[in-house]
Amino acid sequence: MNLVDTSGWIEYFFGEKNESFFSEPIENTSDLIVPVICLYEVFKKINQVADEAQALQAIAQMKQGKVIEINEEIALKAVKISLHYKLPMADCMIYAIGQYENAMIWTQDADFKDLPGVQYKEARTS
DSSP, X not given: OXXXXXXXXXXXXXTOTTHHHHHHHHHOGXXXXXXXXXXXXXXXXXXXXXXXXXXHXXXXXXXXXXXXXOOHHHHHHHHHHHXXXXXXXXXXXXXXXXXXXXXEEEEOOGGGTTSTTEEEOOOOOO
16 A cells, blocks of 8 residues: 655646656555545645645545544554654645555655655755
């Protein structure tokens, strides 16, 4: 299973420099899980820089994977991750879902860089 972090979705949807790194796990929808928190973050970001219609199109594509909600077990696992790795709340939830679902996490978010079960690619700027 694969989980693409919000940073990867944004890179993919906006055709940025690391788009190709994320395209395979995103397009392999049968092995894709999507944390509900990523839906939130992507919808918000696309609404900020584009419009709601484009944001809804992105969400429709994301929902081709299996959407994973946050349950009690995931929430408590996220707390342990937060205490151990000192990650922000959203990152803890995403990482906990990845661990819960035995998924490889694809990201360019440096907070995940050295964590087990992560495929990290440094964000490329100009």
